[in-house]
Amino acid sequence: MQNIQKPVVSSSSAELQREVAELLIECLNLEIAVDQIDPDAPLYGEGLGLDSIDVLEVALVVSKRYGMQLRADSADNQHTFSSLRSLSDHIAAQRTR
Amino acid sequence: MSFLPLVSHVSPDGIVAWRADGPVTLRRFLAEARRLAGLFPAGGHLLNLCGDRYRFSVGLAAAILTGKVSLLPSTHTPGVVRQIREFAPDVFCLTDSDAVAVDLPRLPYPAMNPADETGAFEIPQIEARQRVAVVFTSGSTGTPLPHDKTWGGLVGSVQAEAACLGLLRNAPCTIVGTVPPQHMYGFESTVLMGWGNGHAFSHARPFYPADICQALASVPVPRVLVSSPAHLRALLDAGLALPQVSLVVSATAPLSDRLAQNIEALCSAPLMEIYGSTETGLIATRRPTQTAEWQLLPGIKLTTKDDRVYAGGGHIETPTALSDVIEPVAGGKFLLHGRIADLVNIAGKRHSLASLNHLLNTIPGVVDGAFYMPDDNGHDRIARLAACVVAPGLDAPLVLKALREHIDPVFLPRPLLFVDALPRNSTGKLPRAALQALLRQHNKRKSG
Numbered sequence: 119m120q121n122i123q124k125p126v127v128s129s130s131s132a133e134l135q136r137e138v139a140e141l142l143i144e145c146l147n148l149e150i151a152v153d154q155i156d157p158d159a160p161l162y163g164e165g166l167g168l169d170s171i172d173v174l175e176v177a178l179v180v181s182k183r184y185g186m187q188l189r190a191d192s193a194d195n196q197h198t199f200s201s202l203r204s205l206s207d208h209i210a211a212q213r214t215r
Numbered sequence: 216m217s218f219l220p221l222v223s224h225v226s227p228d229g230i231v232a233w234r235a236d237g238p239v240t241l242r243r244f245l246a247e248a249r250r251l252a253g254l255f256p257a258g259g260h261l262l263n264l265c266g267d268r269y270r271f272s273v274g275l276a277a278a279i280l281t282g283k284v285s286l287l288p289s290t291h292t293p294g295v296v297r298q299i300r301e302f303a304p305d306v307f308c309l310t311d312s313d314a315v316a317v318d319l320p321r322l323p324y325p326a327m328n329p330a331d332e333t334g335a336f337e338i339p340q341i342e343a344r345q346r347v348a349v350v351f352t353s354g355s356t357g358t359p360l361p362h363d364k365t366w367g368g369l370v371g372s373v374q375a376e377a378a379c380l381g382l383l384r385n386a387p388c389t390i391v392g393t394v395p396p397q398h399m400y401g402f403e404s405t406v407l408m409g410w411g412n413g414h415a416f417s418h419a420r421p422f423y424p425a426d427i428c429q430a431l432a433s434v435p436v437p438r439v440l441v442s443s444p445a446h447l448r449a450l451l452d453a454g455l456a457l458p459q460v461s462l463v464v465s466a467t468a469p470l471s472d473r474l475a476q477n478i479e480a481l482c483s484a485p486l487m488e489i490y491g492s493t494e495t496g497l498i499a500t501r502r503p504t505q506t507a508e509w510q511l512l513p514g515i516k517l518t519t520k521d522d523r524v525y526a527g528g529g530h531i532e533t534p535t536a537l538s539d540v541i542e543p544v545a546g547g548k549f550l551l552h553g554r555i556a557d558l559v560n561i562a563g564k565r566h567s568l569a570s571l572n573h574l575l576n577t578i579p580g581v582v583d584g585a586f587y588m589p590d591d592n593g594h595d596r597i598a599r600l601a602a603c604v605v606a607p608g609l610d611a612p613l614v615l616k617a618l619r620e621h622i623d624p625v626f627l628p629r630p631l632l633f634v635d636a637l638p639r640n641s642t643g644k645l646p647r648a649a650l651q652a653l654l655r656q657h658n659k660r661k662s663g
Contacts, residue, residue, distance in 0.1 A: 189426055
């Protein structure tokens with residue numbers, strides 16, 4: 119996979135990734151087990167199959183749980199939801215709780 | 216022949232849009248539309264994929280000025296793009312992002328500079344019968360059905376809308392939309408409503424609640440928020456401080472009473488719902504905190520024939536069957552009782568269930584298959600389709616990949632259940648209740 123540069127570098131722990139995976143599965147009622155989600159596979163389209171309605175749902179849960187607001191107008195929005203790892207990294211960098 | 220102006224703003228310094236760097240005057244907008252029109256290739260049809268609402272509007276204006284027709288399909292999957300090309304072989308696409316991947320000749324949105332703002336100022340007059348857009352519905356056989364939109368019809372529609380929303384010849388306001396301008400609702404209620412009534416719209420298409428707040432804060436009052444139940448629910452749940460809004464408009468799906476009340480409380484402003492369809496444009500409005508009854512726009516009448524309700528009159532050129540169960544009541548009003556069984560509406564995108572089933576069953580390796588639309592959950596959460604399929608030798612990723620070629624992701628089944636046989640009855644029919652029982656069993660197994 120291509121290595122994409124991010125303005126805020128903060129890597130998430132395996133523990134946080136697992137927590138976020140659980141949150142995705144619960145929030146979207148996905149038919150998949152936590153360890154079946156490849157942390158680097160795309161969440162959109164052919165990976166986990168999320169669409170923009172899902173992203174809005176996930177964003178709500180993420181903002182409540184971690185005390186942060188997701189923003190689309192920052193340049194790396196596409197990047198934020200590109201994989202479980204990138205979403206977890208974004209949460210690790212922005213969370214207030 | 217009758218002509219109607221492209222915009223109802225009068226002064227060259229009137230504001231038609233707000234961008235990140237400030238207001239766009241009518242003079243600048245018209246200059247940019249003329250500049251873009253000069254770059255258009257010869258083809259007569261445009262697929263306008265600009266994500267920025269202002270750039271979309273410049274593309275639309277340039278197409279209207281050069282007699283080109285804007286095509287508005289409901290989604291841009293590879294299969295639909297192929298069908299669009301069959302419909303209009305000369306189609307080209309206007310994009311403002313490199314991320315857009317469609318298999319069509321492409322015109323990147325050009326850089327504009329203020330020096331382009333030369334030339335005489337004149338508001339273009341457009342012939343009312345000019346066909347300016349073609350919108351598409353899913354049809355029942357997998358081929359999108361085209362519906363022509365004339366300039367006169369569209370102008371009539373948004374003026375009637377503005378009258379019902381109290382935005383007609385009122386003090387100019389700024390429209391912030393969370394819905395895309397490529398969808399009939401966003402097309403009419405942001406871009407055309409702004410043009411036709413002297414208002415401005417924001418270039419932004421905010422997505423997350425924090426984006427909506429920021430987009431509102433960066434334009435002047437009075438502000439109108441044009442949105443959908445999904446975005447409004449997210450906005451409410453986020454609990455952010457909302458900038459002052461004078462009116463909230465919602466469409467694509469009915470709001471629950473509770474969400475409607477909470478949104479009005481959050482915004483200290485009325486919330487108006489719009490009812491319409493891709494075929495007809497909008498036909499009615501209501502304020503759900505005050506009444507369940509929808510008020511038809513002036514001039515529009517409902518007629519019933521063979522159990523289907525048709526809307527005609529006003530801006531609707533030919534009477535059109537509506538895809539919901541409608542109960543007309545006195546005084547040009549009606550009640551809405553959900554969708555007709557064959558039609559699915561997810562987040563404002565409609566598809567015929569028959570057509571989805573047809574697509575599923577044409578996938579090589581699928582022996583039998585059926586989609587299932589769960590009952591409305593009434594919680595403002597968007598319900599998803601499910602599907603059962605008999606396809607030995609295929610797996611879920613393969614079936615989903617084949618579907619994704621043709622249908623918008625919102626219609627992808629969740630869950631997609633592989634079974635040995637569908638519970639068809641002795642006549643080969645598949646009762647909805649049998650499908651429902653099958654899926655319920657699956658859900659029970661999963662949670663148990």
